[in-house]
Amino acid sequence: MKPDTHPDYHVINVIMTDGTEFQTRSCYGKPGDTLRLDIDTKSHPAWTGQQRVIDTGGQIAKFNKKFAGIGARKKA
Numbered sequence: 001m002k003p004d005t006h007p008d009y010h011v012i013n014v015i016m017t018d019g020t021e022f023q024t025r026s027c028y029g030k031p032g033d034t035l036r037l038d039i040d041t042k043s044h045p046a047w048t049g050q051q052r053v054i055d056t057g058g059q060i061a062k063f064n065k066k067f068a069g070i071g072a073r074k075k076a
Contacts, residue, residue, distance in 0.1 A: 016040045 007027035013034045015021050028035055 016042060018042050 009025045009027055010031035011023050012026045012028055012032070013021055013023055015034060015036045017037055017040050026035075
């Protein structure tokens with residue numbers, strides 16, 4: 001294996017949406033960093049079968065504000 005061509009894999013902590021934790025190897029952050037998941041297999045509709053709207057950081061409100069006038073007809 002050539003040196004300096006592969007990312008540095010190290011152990012990180014992952015916290016799922018329900019609070020459970022596990023350790024895995026990743027190139028995310030620094031060794032020992034924590035990755036908090038917003039969506040995982042316990043909350044994603046593809047696995048749960050239930051539709052949910054998750055708005056992290058007000059992205060839905062920002063989208064609605066930006067595109068509020070599109071599609072609305074103006075009276076002449």
